[in-house]
Amino acid sequence: MDHVTPVKDQASTESYSNVGTSQQRRTRIAFAILTRSSKTELQGSKRFAVIHREFKSQIPNGPGKEANENGTWVCPFEYPGIPKNKFFSKTEAPEDFDWKVQNVFKIKGETSPATTYEGSDVLWYEDDDFAAANPEAMKLLETRHRFLEALQKTTEDPEVLKCIDRDQYLTKELFNNQQHLYWHYEDVSYYHNKIHVDYGIAGFSYMCLREEMVAPPNFQYIPYHVVKESAYKRCLASKGSKKYLELEAEVAGNKSFWSSKRTPTACEKPEKCKCNRIFQLLYKDTEDSLEDPRDRELPRKLLQPNKAGFLDLEHFNYISNQKIIVECSNACGCSEECPRRRLQQGQKKRLVVFYENEIIGFGLRAAEPIKAGEYVTEYVGTVLAPRNNNRNPSYDLGIEIVVEGLVIDSRKCGNLARFVAHACEPNAAFIETHSRIFETDPLIPRVSLYALRDIAIGEAVTICYYSRDKLSSGKGIKCACRPNCPNHLPKN
Numbered sequence: 001m002d003h004v005t006p007v008k009d010q011a012s013t014e015s016y017s018n019v020g021t022s023q024q025r026r027t028r029i030a031f032a033i034l035t036r037s038s039k040t041e042l043q044g045s046k047r048f049a050v051i052h053r054e055f056k057s058q059i060p061n062g063p064g065k066e067a068n069e070n071g072t073w074v075c076p077f078e079y080p081g082i083p084k085n086k087f088f089s090k091t092e093a094p095e096d097f098d099w100k101v102q103n104v105f106k107i108k109g110e111t112s113p114a115t116t117y118e119g120s121d122v123l124w125y126e127d128d129d130f131a132a133a134n135p136e137a138m139k140l141l142e143t144r145h146r147f148l149e150a151l152q153k154t155t156e157d158p159e160v161l162k163c164i165d166r167d168q169y170l171t172k173e174l175f176n177n178q179q180h181l182y183w184h185y186e187d188v189s190y191y192h193n194k195i196h197v198d199y200g201i202a203g204f205s206y207m208c209l210r211e212e213m214v215a216p217p218n219f220q221y222i223p224y225h226v227v228k229e230s231a232y233k234r235c236l237a238s239k240g241s242k243k244y245l246e247l248e249a250e251v252a253g254n255k256s257f258w259s260s261k262r263t264p265t266a267c268e269k270p271e272k273c274k275c276n277r278i279f280q281l282l283y284k285d286t287e288d289s290l291e292d293p294r295d296r297e298l299p300r301k302l303l304q305p306n307k308a309g310f311l312d313l314e315h316f317n318y319i320s321n322q323k324i325i326v327e328c329s330n331a332c333g334c335s336e337e338c339p340r341r342r343l344q345q346g347q348k349k350r351l352v353v354f355y356e357n358e359i360i361g362f363g364l365r366a367a368e369p370i371k372a373g374e375y376v377t378e379y380v381g382t383v384l385a386p387r388n389n390n391r392n393p394s395y396d397l398g399i400e401i402v403v404e405g406l407v408i409d410s411r412k413c414g415n416l417a418r419f420v421a422h423a424c425e426p427n428a429a430f431i432e433t434h435s436r437i438f439e440t441d442p443l444i445p446r447v448s449l450y451a452l453r454d455i456a457i458g459e460a461v462t463i464c465y466y467s468r469d470k471l472s473s474g475k476g477i478k479c480a481c482r483p484n485c486p487n488h489l490p491k492n
C-alpha cells in the first residue's frame with residue numbers, strides 16, 4: 001500500500017525485560033515490543049518491553065495450553081498461537097480440567113444452546129440454565145446472529161446466502177466432521193479474540209461463507225506493534241520523542257509557549273492541553289516547505305476530535321495523506337477518558353474478518369453500526385526502517401509524518417486491520433497518529449482507522465490504498481471494489 005492507505009499485547013510470553021534508561025535501550029535491544037497501554041500500572045517501564053528474539057506467538061495460559069501439551073486429538077493444520085492438540089473426550093481430560101466456554105451455537109429444533117469448550121473437541125448440549133449463567137457467551141452468539149441477519153438482507157451472492165444458515169444453526173453432521181475447516185475458523189477466531197479480551201478491546205471473529213471454505217488466514221496475531229531495532233533507534237532520535245518542554249525550548253527557544261494564544265481543543269483540560277502546540281512545533285509546514293512543488297499535498301492538516309471523540313471527516317480528502325491526529329499525554333493533565341485519547345482507549349466496535357471472494361481474499365466488516373467520524377481500530381504490525389524501496393506493498397503502510405520513512409508491515413505479524421480492502425470510494429481511512437501515554441515513552445508511529453461515513457452492520461469497511469494516478473495506470477491487479485471498476489492496484 002502507498003501512503004496512509006495501507007497499517008495494545010497480551011504480553012508476549014517470550015522472555016523479555018523491561019526497558020531501562022534510553023542509553024541502555026540503545027545498546028541492549030535486538031527487537032522491541034510495545035506493551036499494552038495499561039491505564040493503571042502506568043509509571044515507568046511497564047508499558048514498554050524488549051524481547052531479545054523475533055516475536056513468536058505462544059499459546060496463552062489456560063485450558064488450551066494444557067490440552068496442547070496433553071491432548072490426543074491432533075489438528076492437521078498449524079496456526080501460530082493456536083493449540084494443535086485437544087482433549088478428545090470428556091473422559092480423557094483430567095478431572096480438574098478448567099472447562100471454559102469457547103463458543104455457543106443454536107441448533108435447529110432445540111431451545112437450549114450447545115457449546116464447545118476451550119482445549120476440547122467435545123460438543124455439549126446445555127440445559128435451560130446455561131444462558132443465565134453465561135451472559136457474555138450469549139451476547140457473542142447474539143452479535144453473530146445480528147451480523148448474519150444483516151447479511152441475509154443485503155447480500156445478493158447465492159452461495160453466501162446458502163452458507164448463512166450453516167453459521168446460524170449448527171448441524172450434527174457438521175459437528176461430527178471435526179476435520180471441516182469450519183472448526184479451524186472456530187479455533188483461530190477464539191484464540192485471536194482472546195488476545196483482544198486480554199487487552200481490553202472489542203473482539204472479532206473470522207468468517208467464510210463458502211461451501212468450499214478456504215483455510216483461515218495464517219499469521220501471528222499481535223494487538224500492538226513489534227518494533228525492529230533500527231526503527232526503534234530512529235524513533236528514539238526523533239524530535240517527537242522529546243518531552244514537551246524540551247521540544248518547546250529547542251524549536252521555539254522557550255519564548256512563544258507561555259505567550260502563545262491557545263486554540264480550541266476537546267481535551268478535558270483545555271488550559272493545559274499541549275496537543276495543538278505539539279502539532280505547530282513538530283508537523284506544521286513552514287512557508288518555505290510549501291513553496292516546494294514536491295509538497296503539493298501540503299499544507300498538513302491537524303484533525304481534532306469533538307467532545308465525544310469523533311472527527312469531522314465530511315470533506316476528508318482520502319487521496320492526500322498529509323493529515324495527523326495528535327493525542328494527549330500526561331503533559332496535558334487529562335484523564336484516560338479524555339476525548340483526545342481515542343486510539344489509546346482502543347477498539348470499541350466488534351468487527352468480522354470476512355472472506356469476500358477469490359480476488360479480494362479476506363476483508364473487514366462491521367459487526368455493529370459505526371458512525372461517521374468514529375474510531376474503528378488501529379493498524380498494527382512490525383515497525384521497520386526499510387533498506388530499499390523494493391518491497392511488496394500489499395501489507396506495508398508507509399509513515400510520512402511521525403518519524404518519516406518508517407514502514408508498518410503486517411504481513412507476518414499484525415492485527416485485524418491488515419485485512420481492510422481497497423475501494424475507490426472508501427468509507428474509512430487510515431490516519432497517522434502521534435500518541436503516547438507518557439512523555440517519557442519513545443514516540444512510535446501509530447495509525448488509526450476512522451470511519452468517513454456511517455457504516456452499517458454487515459457492511460465492508462474499506463479504505464483507498466493508492467492515489468488516483470496510480471490506480472488509473474492500467475497496471476497491476478484489477479480492482480474488484482465494485483462490478484466493472486476500471487482501476488488497478490499496483491503490484492509494486
Ligand SMILES: C[S@@+](CC[C@H](N)C(=O)[O-])C[C@H]1O[C@@H](n2cnc3c(N)ncnc32)[C@H](O)[C@@H]1O
Pocket residue numbers: 006217359360361362363394395418419420421422423477478479480481489
Ligand atoms: C492488505 S491486503 C488485504 C488483505 C487480503 N485481502 C488478505 O486476504 O490477506 C491487500 C491485498 O488484498 C487484495 N485486495 C484488497 N482490496 C482489493 C480490491 N479492491 N481489488 C482487488 N484486490 C484487492 C489485493 O490482493 C491486495 O494486494
